[in-house]
Amino acid sequence: MRILIDIGHPGHVHLFRNFAQKMQEKGHEFLFTCREKEFEIELLKAANFPFVSFGKKYNTTFGKILGLMKFDFLELVQGLKFKPDIFMSHGSPYAAHASALLRKPHISLEDSGNWEQMKLYLPFTSCVLTPDVLFEDLGNKQIRYQSYHELAYLHPNYFESQNNQQSILNLEENETYVIIRFVSWNASHDKGHNGFSEKEKERIIDYLADRYRIFITSEGYLPEKYQQYKIKIAPEDIHQVLAGAELFIGEGATMAAESGVLGTPSIYVNSIRRSYNEDQEKYGLVFNFQDEKGVLEKIKEIEAIPNRKKIFADRRKNLLDDKIDITAFMVWFVENYPNSKSQIKEDPQLQLEYK
Secondary structure (H helix, E strand, C coil): CEEEEEECCHHHHHHHHHHHHHHHHCCCEEEEEEEECCCHHHHHHHCCCCEEEEEECCCCHHHHHHHHHHHHHHHHHHHHHHCCCEEEECCCHHHHHHHHHCCCCEEEECCCCCHHHHHHHHHHCCEEEEECCCCCCCHHHEEEECCCCCHHHHCCCCCCCCCCHHHHHCCCCCCCEEEEEECCCCCHHHCCCCCCCHHHHHHHHHHHHCCCEEEEEECCCCCHHHHHHECCCCHHHHHHHHHHCCEEEECCHHHHHHHHHCCCCEEEECCCCCHHHHHHHHCCCEEEECCCCCHHHHHHHHHCCCCHHHHHHHHHHHHHHHCCCHHHHHHHHHHCCCHHHHHHHHCHHHHHHHC
16 A cells, blocks of 8 residues: 655654554555754654655745645655555645545544644545544544544653763753743744743743753744743654653643643643643643633742652643544554445444554
């Protein structure tokens, strides 16, 4: 089987990495396509996947319209050359449109529920795999599974902390640290939304700097006064770093969820609600804030928890006991497609074989 996967975000490389490696071991062939946004190319190279880059993404409204036409065409060209049996993506309109023109199925994964994006790809998509907690009802094409995207690469079957954070971050012995994440607010779904004000960023950083080493990962421009905190590591090391952090605070939903499934106390600050983050709050792993009010107080509250590492490790175990290995489920689903689609529709409990 030949599978073309379109990547729209660094997290999508992580999402498909173990799936693609397992499928390659079974003799299936892959091609990845991407745009340059953050660390997609570095991650694809680190995983040794064949890929084609379509160049830089566009941030303006006009640029996004131009990009839709340009990247649709480039995806179609790669489809004609590679001749895939199946297209896959995390909600890529380019993969969906090319698959429709080439009369091939497009299997999408979706956990964000961004309707401005879904309107572009859903009509051309064969089926959509989503976490069971997703707020949105996507109709007959939707197949819900009992997991999160983050467990495709951070499930214990695929990830183990190497306790090498000291060497990765050049820490002093027994030095503790926190990770802070700021987003660029350039994505189409970010319009009209917000996270931290500049004043509150400064207040929280000043508080934390007295207690921990601070490392900031920023999607966009980072002001000069925060450059001293900018994290400088290989992109593929970020999950080892998140696993060892005392705390994660950020505007990025994916990194907040990653921290949560690793058992790191996580504070998500963004007016965009994410179902998977809210589900993790039920386990006491992620704390969701629609704005910055109360964030500093929550930081202090978490700090005051005795035996914090053990308590959050126990909370993580409770979560893992409830979720399936989504990578193993995807391997079964794609290898047996399209029969798997009707099978899982008829008996959703089949997925529990992959716990």
